[in-house]
Amino acid sequence: MQHNPKKINSELNPNVSVDCVIFGFDLEQLTVLLIDRGEISSAFGPRLALPGNLIYDNENLDMAADRVLDELTGLKNIYLEQVGAFGDPDRIHKESDREWLKSIRAEPEARVITVAYYTLVTMSQYKPQASSFAKNADWVPVNEIKELAFDHFEILQAAKEKLKQKIKIQPIGFNLLPEKFTLSQLHRLYESILEKPLDKRNFRRKIQKLDILTSLREKQRGVPHKPSLLYEFNEEKYQELTQTGFDNFGF
Amino acid sequence: MQHNPKKINSELNPNVSVDCVIFGFDLEQLTVLLIDRGEISSAFGPRLALPGNLIYDNENLDMAADRVLDELTGLKNIYLEQVGAFGDPDRIHKESDREWLKSIRAEPEARVITVAYYTLVTMSQYKPQASSFAKNADWVPVNEIKELAFDHFEILQAAKEKLKQKIKIQPIGFNLLPEKFTLSQLHRLYESILEKPLDKRNFRRKIQKLDILTSLREKQRGVPHKPSLLYEFNEEKYQELTQTGFDNFGF
DNA sequence: ATAGCTTTGTGTCAAATTTACACTATCCAA
DNA sequence: TTGGATAGTGTAAATTTGACACAAAGCTAT
Numbered sequence: 001m002q003h004n005p006k007k008i009n010s011e012l013n014p015n016v017s018v019d020c021v022i023f024g025f026d027l028e029q030l031t032v033l034l035i036d037r038g039e040i041s042s043a044f045g046p047r048l049a050l051p052g053n054l055i056y057d058n059e060n061l062d063m064a065a066d067r068v069l070d071e072l073t074g075l076k077n078i079y080l081e082q083v084g085a086f087g088d089p090d091r092i093h094k095e096s097d098r099e100w101l102k103s104i105r106a107e108p109e110a111r112v113i114t115v116a117y118y119t120l121v122t123m124s125q126y127k128p129q130a131s132s133f134a135k136n137a138d139w140v141p142v143n144e145i146k147e148l149a150f151d152h153f154e155i156l157q158a159a160k161e162k163l164k165q166k167i168k169i170q171p172i173g174f175n176l177l178p179e180k181f182t183l184s185q186l187h188r189l190y191e192s193i194l195e196k197p198l199d200k201r202n203f204r205r206k207i208q209k210l211d212i213l214t215s216l217r218e219k220q221r222g223v224p225h226k227p228s229l230l231y232e233f234n235e236e237k238y239q240e241l242t243q244t245g246f247d248n249f250g251f
Numbered sequence: 252m253q254h255n256p257k258k259i260n261s262e263l264n265p266n267v268s269v270d271c272v273i274f275g276f277d278l279e280q281l282t283v284l285l286i287d288r289g290e291i292s293s294a295f296g297p298r299l300a301l302p303g304n305l306i307y308d309n310e311n312l313d314m315a316a317d318r319v320l321d322e323l324t325g326l327k328n329i330y331l332e333q334v335g336a337f338g339d340p341d342r343i344h345k346e347s348d349r350e351w352l353k354s355i356r357a358e359p360e361a362r363v364i365t366v367a368y369y370t371l372v373t374m375s376q377y378k379p380q381a382s383s384f385a386k387n388a389d390w391v392p393v394n395e396i397k398e399l400a401f402d403h404f405e406i407l408q409a410a411k412e413k414l415k416q417k418i419k420i421q422p423i424g425f426n427l428l429p430e431k432f433t434l435s436q437l438h439r440l441y442e443s444i445l446e447k448p449l450d451k452r453n454f455r456r457k458i459q460k461l462d463i464l465t466s467l468r469e470k471q472r473g474v475p476h477k478p479s480l481l482y483e484f485n486e487e488k489y490q491e492l493t494q495t496g497f498d499n500f501g502f
Numbered sequence: 503a504t505a506g507c508t509t510t511g512t513g514t515c516a517a518a519t520t521t522a523c524a525c526t527a528t529c530c531a532a
Numbered sequence: 533t534t535g536g537a538t539a540g541t542g543t544a545a546a547t548t549t550g551a552c553a554c555a556a557a558g559c560t561a562t
Contacts, residue, residue: 015266016338016364057362061338085336085366087267087312111308113267113366115336165416184539201541202521219529225537226528435510452512453550470558476508477557 012054017114018064019052019152021083021159022073024123025176027185029141030192031123032156033072036136037149049149050156051137052114065117072134074127079120079175081166083159086151087113118159120175142192167193168251170242171212174233182220182228183207190251198251206251212237263305268365269315270303270403272334272410273324275374276427278436280392281443282374283407284323287387288400300400301407302388303365316368323385325378330371330426332417334410337402338364369410371426394446418444419502421493422463425484433471433479434458441502449502457502463488 022033034048051072055064062080070076128134142160147153167173173189187203207213214234220227273284285299302323306315313331321327379385393411398404418424424440438454458464465485471478 013266013362013364015264055338061336061364082335084333085312087306087366111264113264113312113364115338115364165420169416182539199522200539201523204540206520220539222530223538224530226530226539228539433510450550450552451510452552455511457549471510473559474509475559477510477559479510 011057013057014054015111015113017052017054017112018061018068019050019114019116019155020065020068020072021050021116021118021156022069023118023120023142023159023163023176024126024139025189025192026123026139026141028188028192029143030176030189031139031141032145033121033126033137034140034145034148036138038136046147046149048140048145048147050116050152054112055115061115062117065115065119069119071131072129072137073121074129075121075125079172081118081162083116083118083155083162085113085115086155087111114155116155116159118163120163120172122176122178124178143195163193164195171210171233171238177233180216180218180230180232182230184228186231194251203251210241212241262308264308265305266362266364268303268305268363269312269319270301270365270367270406271316271319271323272301272367272369272407273320274369274371274393274410274414274427275377275390276440276443277374277390277392279439279443280394281427281440282390282392283396284372284377284388285391285396285399286384287389289387297398297400299391299396299398301367301403302384305363306366312366313368316366316370320370322382323380323388324372325380326372326376330423332369332413334367334369334406334413336364336366337406338362365406367406367410369414371423373427373429375429393443414444415446422461422484422489428484431467431469431481431483433481434464435479437482445502454502461492463492 024031024033033051035051037047037049051068053064053068053071055061059067061082065080065082066076066078069078069080123139128137142156145153145156148156167190173186173193176189177185183204186207187198187200190203191198212234214232216230216232218230220230275282275284284302286302288298288300302319304315304319304322306312310318312333316331316333317327317329320329320331374390379388393407396404396407399407418441424437424444427440428436434455437458438449438451441454442449463485465483467481467483469481471481
């Protein structure tokens with residue numbers, strides 16, 4: 001007798017969800033794309049939450065995160081990194097949380113374990129999608145976020161920490177910037193991720209030594225001060241580097 | 252109508268398991284505690300697997316990992332770090348895998364997502380427990396492991412990598428050593444975790460500068476060569492350090 | 503008791519990296 | 533033309549890294 005794995009697998013898994021910390025950079029500070037759950041929940045707890053959804057039984061975890069991201073932003077092939085699994089049995093305790101879960105088709109009685117991801121997107125490429133919950137999404141500067149629904153604030157902290165560690169080891173920050181950017185923007189980006197000031201000259205020296213920037217012959221326009229040279233990220237050089245193995249990017 | 256969360260929660264969650272990479276150090280090399288799944292599975296695939304089990308609906312993930320660890324080793328309060336969630340829908344594909352899952356009460360048709368942990372234990376404190384599956388557990392040097400059941404080899408690689416990164420940032424290695432140890436043993440430990448040779452004098456200089464070692468007035472006994480001084484890990488100093496924040500331990 | 507084996511324990515110097523720090527150049531706007 | 537704002541640049545001192553060799557201590561076998 002032949003059994004049909006499709007049938008089994010194409011169902012929603014009621015026990016496992018993914019949540020995404022979608023980082024952006026508005027050229028001033030690090031921001032996160034959050035969902036406003038609306039009035040219903042506001043009387044009970046924080047309105048804002050990380051975007052997320054239950055996984056399907058036939059997709060792997062990364063795919064589920066990609067899907068959530070795509071539904072919300074329309075973006076594909078985005079830098080994605082797993083933060084970890086979060087699963088306190090009492091992580092969903094408020095009535096408003098149960099209501100919310102019903103609205104995304106989850107069984108509110110069941111315990112849900114969530115696998116958290118963080119992603120890095122270029123904010124200027126983001127266009128809100130038509131999907132129901134995407135309408136209420138908005139960017140919020142990370143250091144203005146004081147609380148989130150469920151255990152999402154905890155997840156956010158963990159994601160920030162992971163990002164901090166990662167950027168000391170690999171130049172992933174470019175995923176947050178437009179194609180052309182200035183050294184000052186890159187500088188501010190590093191400062192806002194690491195949450196500490198970095199000496200301008202030392203930063204520039206260090207980043208230049210990596211030899212993954214291509215200086216364009218183009219300047220900033222329309223700024224009320226000396227215009228900056230624009231740079232491009234040089235993917236080839238970066239590939240070379242990762243081959244030969246590099247580690248130290250410590251700020 | 253009152254519902255009883257206990258009833259719901261005390262059941263096994265058929266969809267989520269934890270697997271533990273239990274690291275030990277035999278004073279020569281890094282080892283991992285593996286389960287031998289026995290003859291039944293040997294015809295189909297690797298006999299060796301990471302210890303793991305389904306989680307209960309009323310325990311959080313860390314607790315589940317602690318439980319697995321306790322059942323297997325009798326050890327409590329062990330250094331525990333999450334590696335991440337692994338959940339390819341096809342991670343269980345062999346008939347032998349299904350048999351094995353049945354034996355630990357899992358539903359073999361269901362997709363299982365596993366949350367992987369690594370733990371650091373002092374090998375000399377380990378005494379095999381009476382539990383059924385613990386009888387077939389044994390230490391295997393990490394660099395002799397070429398394959399494991401399910402996706403456990405992949406998990407092992409990820410755990411090794413995490414450990415490598417972590418030990419560059421925090422002196423967690425002491426969890427793998429007995430209370431009293433020599434600098435040479437610590438040295439070999441770092442080499443086997445980082446999988447590269449470290450200059451003896453430079454290593455000693457660096458580790459001493461951290462100021463978290465207490466030199467005992469005691470020497471090694473019964474070794475056929477110049478006996479080494481014994482050292483102790485100084486937890487107080489370490490706490491001080493972590494407060495003031497320290498990062499750089501890079502080798 | 504001695505010779506030989508094995509591992510411990512130690513210092514220095516050159517090179518590279520890190521840190522701290524201030525002024526001129528360029529563009530826009532008034 | 534002046535004032536405001538940010539871009540862009542160099543150096544010197546301190547610290548850290550990396551490379552490298554030999555005497556001391558205990559055990560074993562003769």
